Amino acid sequence: MNRPQTKLKNLVFALSFSLMTGCVYADKAVDVDSIHNPQASSVVLTKADAKSIENNSTGKNQDFPPLKPEINFARASVIVANVLTRFEYDKRPLDVKMGHEVYDAYFKALDPQKMFFTSQDLEYFKPGQSLINRLLLEGDLRFAFDVYSRYREVADKRYKYAIGLLDKPFDFTVQEEFNVDRRKTAQWPKTDDEANDLWRRRVKNDFLRLKLANMDDDKIRETLRKRYTNNRNQIVRMKSEDVAEMFLNAYTDSTDPHTSYYSPTSAKNFDVQLSLSVEGIGAVLQKRDEYGQIREVVAGGPAARGGQLQPGDRIVAVGQGENGPMEDVVDLRLDDIVKKIRGKRGSVVRIEVIPADGGLDGKHRTIRIVREKVTMEDQAARSKIYETNVDNVKRKIGIITVPSFYEDFEGRSKGISDYKSVTRDVNKILEDYHKQNVEAVVLDLRGNGGGSLNEAANLSGLFLGHHQNVVQVRSADGSVSNVDSQVEKIWDKPVVVIVNRISASASEIFAAAIQDYGRGLVVGDPTWGKGTVQTFRPLSDFLKKPEAGESLGALKWTIQKFFRVNGSSTQVKGVTPDIQFPSGFDPKELGESSYDNAMPWTKIEKAEYKPAGWLSTQLKELASKHEKRVKASDSWQLMTDETDYALKLSQRKTYSLNLKQRENERKKMNETYQDFEKRRKALGESDLATFKLDDGLAMGEGNLKEELEDEKKRKENLDTIAKESANIAADLVSLQQK
Template sequence: MKLRPTLALLLAFTLTGAYAQSAADLGAGNGARKVSSLPLKPTPDQATAAKLSAGFLTRFHYAAQPLDDAMSAKIYKAYFDALDGEKVFFTQADMARFAPLKGQFDDAIWNQDLSGPFSVFNLYVQRAVDRMSYARSLLKDGFDFSGNESYNYDRKKADWPKDRAELDTLWRQRTMNDWLRLKLAGKTDDDIRKTLDKRYSSYIDRVRQLDGEDAFQAFMNAYAESTDPHTDYLGPRAAENFDISMKLSLEGIGAVLQPRDEYTQVREVVPAGPAAKSGKVHVGDRIVAIGQGDTGPMVDVIGWRLDDVVNRIRGKKDTTVRLEILPADAGLDGKHEIVTLVRQKVSIEEQAAKKKILDIKEGNVTRKIGVIELPTFYSDFGARRDGDKNFKSATRDVAKLLGELKAAGVEGVVMDLRNNGGGSLTEANELTGLFIDKGPVVQVRDARGAVDVQGDDEPGMSWSGPMAVLVNRGSASASEIFAAAIQDYGRGLIVGQPTFGKGTVQNLVDLDRFGNGNKEKPQFGELKMTIAEFFRINGGSTQLKGVTPDIAFPKSGDEKDFGESTYDNALPWTQIPPADYKPVADLKAYLGQLQSKHDTRVAKAPGWKLMLDELAQYRKMRDKTSISLNLAQRQAERKDQDALQADFRARHKAIDGDTGNDDDRASLDDGLNANERSLKSELKAEKEAKKAADPQLDETARILFDAVGLIKGDSKLAAEVLPYGGRYSDSAVASGSPEKPATPVSH
């Protein structure tokens, strides 16, 4: 699963620091860019990579389509959507000029002539700089907010602006809204002018740093994603970051970085990494220069792109990097410090499986419910292939946590897969094996129609007591494989919202293996290509439909804009014959009772009612597409919002107690981008968010509390709803489970 922001949004993320956490940490290489020289031109390597990609996509994709004029038209639409999906840079005249390209992108790839797509990207860069320069020019005189104008900010379905005059009107309204947001937050005109001028200037700097790899990546992704929503082209930089996200480790210094003004700032120091062990690198420090080895020259990196700075810091294990740092507590003229670090393998534990125990009390009864949060199905494929016994694996980590939860005496386990976008198919298969004795888990059908049934051949379970899987719209792919198998076996309750609906399997193709890639450094990138479709063991697919919970929680409303069903080119839902499997329990025996108890409880739960009210407000605000530019009207709206948020805060405080946040304005729009706030306040807000009540998780734990109570009170029921008649239960409900080893063996 993925979100697909336009390139314009990606630039905005780069400025605000959201991109910093996806590119984050920490390290590698040499060479960097400051300002790219226009026009950007394609390289021979890129032309080769494009043709290689086309060869694979037209022959080996699960739903292979010819690269012809029809596909060219799809690429054309996807490319302009990626560059200017909000229609704020190009005009109708531009689109008329580029119209002939609609039928030429196929020829551009086959003939290895990428001048057409690069000409589009070059104009995009020019227009982005021009528009931001125009916005800056408006700041001198300020604005009159006494009129009745409105700003229509949702332009996905709008027409392209007719001409420059219409563009100017659009950007004047955008700039007015930026100004008005800051004004409503209490900023003076002088402060507003300085803030916005700095913001727009920084945006221009970021745009001017876009290079040929960015242009090629945008174009090739337009082609890849025109075949299906989950096929991607990964340039060398993107391929490296994808690899890191899967294995949750890299070779670097152990510091999460983000852009802030002209500096690269340390956002987080990873425990046990080289930076942390040195004691000389701290949150808030700014990196001003980088040197390689003990004697290499220090290269000034002020104003550089984040990924260029990261590229210089990462490097091979046991090599040395020197950082020139402006300490967090020093002013801009403060004394710089030189820190010498030896790169090591660093684990990114933030995305690893984690556990906690919830003590659920009802009347005089208290039960421990274990929770395992799994953000992604990660696996270090390389270490696993090389026979490393300690390779990073979601299944291995969860098995270890289950052992710890059992030792702590939990009576039920919640697998929290909310917003888990998937990952390794093998991990999904093996993780399911921790909760069943043995049997099929998933069916995989390739492009030839051949079906491979994959499953768990290892007897025993790491946990055979009551369990629930908590999912939402962001649970996709491998998460859906796991949840569907647990549901089909009757092994546990699926609780939450309908899942994403991604039922396809992707494989990585290293293009350097097939091109004339004799260079030491990767040059052609990788293709993440859909090669198969997976099916539930009951024969149905999760494609489009996702997994429907046994006990449903309220939908957020995002399903209109988020999920497989929102893609125009998503594969259709199909089904195949079921695998040879037998459910291990029948949860229908007590599902009605659990649903009734849930309904009764949430009907009078203040926290649940508050969640529903906040969801309703979220949907209302999300459905708006325009906003007034009249100061009096906006002040009245802000007053209403202030009263509503004050009510929400008071209700939260009554339910959760004092969370330590006394800022009554914290939940209101301050008009700032993330990188314009202090890092200290940003980190504080994130810390408070982590401490906030989680009514959906709490209610899932209470549903398991009810399940345990029903099982304990009725041995016949226990035999129906626990696996294998309760013979293998390892919870407090019963005993005698043959356990799987804590380190699962690859099947």
């Protein structure tokens, strides 16, 4: 291992950096200005200072791309370290203790199941453990690259060993087990022999899962050989940018669960996720074997309008412009294929594909597409009107699914009149509901991990009114400010909000505001418990004179903590529904409370707000109506039984590798599954099963057509929880009319 010796000189950080907050956003903030003290200098890292670091290139295997800690990674490291030690909400010094935590976090990030490294590897690198804090402050990432070089060597060895096992028969009569979740309790294997035994059991378990799903042995070997080869390639072909990102995130994760460093590539992807727009062809890709495969063609996008690109097509080559050379992309990482396909709007890209309907030996086709700005409407708010029949009274209830609190920050900052945002989309839906005489609305926030705080406030405003306090925000200095809604109320009829354990951040702000104001009911299971606000800044903002086109990536860090208008934080505790439903999530594994370094729950003075009084007095009656209804509902009981059974199976950690024992277990599972299906058929339910028999397949190995049909069915049909939430909304209408 190369011991870092060179110090980067002339590092003076702008200590008078301050944050002027206008609107602060959960997960991203664009209205946050950085003001540098004119008497202070910014970070200065010269190429001469970093020469010895940049020259450390590794990669002996011809299949391994060269890795080196480049100057920009050094700059990023220094800026990240200085920002987090000075401006994070819960500031922690980058001392030796923190360095030890980063060391542990890095190895866990690389090898969470403790199947690649041995304890000997960790012992070899242990001398660097007490140096990590200093290396981060100095921008010296050689230690991270040395560790990763060793990681891809052992990954290459482990996967080749696993592939070699497929050529030999397995003895499935032996009584032995495999632990599928080694994250918290297992120790690192002491030797290569111990590691090999773990991999033997893993391969044996993978083989068994496919065998139990009735796949023949030759097909199993082919499937696993491709899987292990692809997994191996994903690791050994990581680029220097990816390694730097992983190591810096080992640091950011150690300071706070929601603080993250984004490489230049990841920063672009983050913008796409939050704005729901990108300049490209309008297609969603996935990896299948060695190919990038079209998973979905975005409706209304350039690829969809041309009609030539179809789900299932495999991408062979990509060419830029009308006459640029076609570059072979077979066996490239998915990120690299996406980079080649995305580009400036108005430009031309040519894509050579193997059509899905022709098989791998089918005739190749080259498709010319002009790139455009594409809006991913399938990830936007969508709506359905459902007719309830409660107490023999039929009512129209609108159900709006809100996947995220998205907002096109760039469009808003440029003053574009029709920029994309969740509030605007929901506003249009509610206007349509008024025309159709919808009597109540259900907002489905299940699985919604958050987004823009600005959008959480404004979406609340559609139901609470203009200039209503939605959430309180406390900064590190203890000052508290209120974030209020900036839109007019458009909906004064009853509201029900569905949440689950994955509903977090902005979702919790919205649900809490509806609950605290007594504006509606919250139903489902307790939410994630993320009560912190992050700001998102390109690191080049911290350089006094960044070079043209220079990108160091970006940093998302925690700057504030938010509190409900009643003064309580959602941190750790989340939002507790007024009426709780069966949960399919294990709170020990998911949620803020599962993080070792989560901020604690706290409380402040309540804000000025006026809750409606009538709903709290009716809650007991509403809950009673719900309980009476679901006790008599075979559909609800089926959903509950499936959810409980699936949760129980997900909590299982150890599996037998004895074929007879596994066949007996599979037989019982199949009987349970068939019973669920029989009950579903008798009910005439359109729900997709909550519990499905394990098919042993990994992502990208299944039948794409069936997967897409399932996804479409989930979007088009309302499940039992959505229907019962609509029934509760109908109860609200009846009580309000009284």
